[in-house]
Amino acid sequence: MKPGAKKLFSTALALSFFLLTLEARAQLVPVGSGTNLSSVMYCDPPHDQQVKMRLTGAEMSPLPNATYDVKKLEIQQFSASGTLEAVARAPQCLYAPMDGQASSAGHLDLTLGGGKIHLQGEGFLWQQNESRLIISNRVSTVIKMGSWNVPTL
Amino acid sequence: MKITGFLFGLLVLANCSPAWAQTNAPAKKTAEQLLLITSDSGYYDGLTNRMVYIGHVFVTDHANGKLNCERLTVDLPPDGEHPTNIVAETNVVVDILNKGQTNHITANKAIYAYHVVAAVTNLINAMTNVVPAVTNETITFTGGNPKYKSPDSDVAAEPIIIHIAAQSVERVEFPAHVEMEWHIKSSGNGTNTSPFGILK
16 A cells, blocks of 8 residues: 555544544544544524534544544534524644543634634633533633624614 | 624724714725734633733724733624624723824723613514614723823723713713813913803
């Protein structure tokens, strides 16, 4: 097998493994190292076909106590109608799937309001079940003051 | 329909005269303005779509106004709609720079509310059957003996309500418990004339 094909095969194998672990639509409990981490939560009925939250990471490696070192973390949250409400990004974090938590002492970017609100901070704890993102230090937000949609009657 | 500017009327207020009987000025078309919020910490609640800033909260647009408080809560409606409710709590201090003068508002709590209501009119677009709508924006200062200080006067009232229309202060309302103190300046000609021309 050629090196390129071998790499492609390995990546596909790792991706397939993670997809299998996600099949139950429950909390992700990955095993081993890999790339293209992805975990999905769905909305409660009657919107149970709609993705509520998606967690992705470019790379992950196992650590003690069932935690993982995740690179390029991205968490997306959607409304019941499918609108992207929030996107959180961090270059690195610790992910504990059994606890449904991701945390880091490092930098965090959070985008809200359809891109109108951009927030940054240092150090965070994301609680998956509570859909809560706690930013520990030096929170800074820039709000674009224009272009808000006016609610209709 | 789009609007520009919302948060606590900082920018809104900054484009206005501080007096409490104003007429609405047409909205100016300017480059997009950015509002900066900093705090010690905070959290985003994805269930309620609410952002909360905690500790040494500071809000500014770098040019026209600033707000300090200890806790700021911003409710974000879905689908990128205009925020309807923003609450500043504990030691709320607002400074608004207007025409080179600073107007100062203090209170224990300030609530910004934004609603779209049906216009009181009989006009309905016959083609689309759309009911005309108007926005209702207010900032209500309560608690901690709210005070409104301008270069001309100091006013204490509970509450102090600022009504906003078309990105301008429509009026400032002091509905109850009003105490007002005028700042009378000397005319500089050696006579102590009163602003009312009564006392000599």
